[in-house]
Amino acid sequence: MRLKNKVAIVTGAAHGIGAAIVRAFAREGAKLVVGDILDDEGNALVAAINKEAGAEIALYMRFDVTQAAHWDKAVALAESRFGKLDLLVNNAGVPGRPGVEDTTEESWNRTMDVDLKGTWLGMKACMPAFRRAGGGAVVNTCSNYALVASGRATVYHSAKGGVLSLTRAAAVEYARQKIRVNAVLPGVVATPRNASLPADWAKTLIDQTPLGRIAQPDEIAPAYVFLASDEASFVTGTSLVVDGGYTSI
Numbered sequence: 001m002r003l004k005n006k007v008a009i010v011t012g013a014a015h016g017i018g019a020a021i022v023r024a025f026a027r028e029g030a031k032l033v034v035g036d037i038l039d040d041e042g043n044a045l046v047a048a049i050n051k052e053a054g055a056e057i058a059l060y061m062r063f064d065v066t067q068a069a070h071w072d073k074a075v076a077l078a079e080s081r082f083g084k085l086d087l088l089v090n091n092a093g094v095p096g097r098p099g100v101e102d103t104t105e106e107s108w109n110r111t112m113d114v115d116l117k118g119t120w121l122g123m124k125a126c127m128p129a130f131r132r133a134g135g136g137a138v139v140n141t142c143s144n145y146a147l148v149a150s151g152r153a154t155v156y157h158s159a160k161g162g163v164l165s166l167t168r169a170a171a172v173e174y175a176r177q178k179i180r181v182n183a184v185l186p187g188v189v190a191t192p193r194n195a196s197l198p199a200d201w202a203k204t205l206i207d208q209t210p211l212g213r214i215a216q217p218d219e220i221a222p223a224y225v226f227l228a229s230d231e232a233s234f235v236t237g238t239s240l241v242v243d244g245g246y247t248s249i
């Protein structure tokens with residue numbers, strides 16, 4: 001129960017890595033506002049968690065992380081239903097189109113809006129609530145693609161590089177307010193977004209990963225539990241890479 005008495009907002013949480021984070025946080029005793037734009041999957045996840053807990057420990061809320069007003073509603077929901085807010089996981093993301101020339105302005109703007117602006121908006125909305133709670137912790141989903149190039153994900157690399165810098169900037173800005181800000185940098189994970197990964201690209205990624213396989217979402221979630229928990233009380237501004245060794249070569 002490493003997150004007992006903690007209240008969290010997790011975005012992009014209807015499936016994939018976000019759903020694994022929500023399940024792990026629930027197992028560790030957290031109460032949750034689960035945000036996404038996929039209502040059916042989000043509601044089903046929350047229903048399953050509450051059934052297993054035998055109590056309403058999770059609420060689903062449809063919200064788009066690019067909309068400041070949605071963030072305000074999510075914070076208000078956490079505080080009104082669970083009494084406070086301690087934790088934020090900025091996990092929502094969209095990959096975007098591949099190369100420099102393939103990338104349209106629409107794709108650039110969408111990925112930057114969801115992955116980077118959404119992360120900033122989330123922190124902006126939650127910081128006052130963390131102060132009201134006496135402190136807090138943010139975990140931003142970044143990517144090992146913030147550290148290395150792949151040759152085929154221009155806007156995604158750019159957005160996640162921004163998330164890494166934003167994480168460090170916010171960590172320094174808020175450290176004296178007892179608010180920690182960290183990032184998790186996953187490698188390739190078996191989620192719905194990667195279901196249609198071209199076979200040749202999947203093979204290349206596996207070949208380049210020392211552990212020789214793609215991760216399952218449940219192998220990524222424990223990093224979030226650690227960074228959100230009081231066990232990480234002296235950890236801020238860090239980037240925890242969980243990529244099977246991909247960036248160690």
Ligand SMILES: NC(=O)c1ccc[n+]([C@@H]2O[C@H](COP(=O)([O-])OP(=O)(O)OC[C@H]3O[C@@H](n4cnc5c(N)ncnc54)[C@H](O)[C@@H]3O)[C@@H](O)[C@H]2O)c1
Pocket residue numbers: 011012013014015016017018035036037038063064065066091092093094114141142143144185186187188189190191192193194
């Ligand atoms: N899967 C990977 O290999 C991998 C690797 C590194 C980092 N990541 C990052 O992990 C996070 C989750 O990835 P995933 O693979 O589970 O992705 P996914 O595409 O399977 O799930 C992303 C979730 O974000 C939600 N979402 C998209 N736009 C949204 C918006 N505007 N507002 C609210 N929710 C929105 C989607 O509905 C979806 O539920 C992303 O930030 C992604 O960039 C994934």
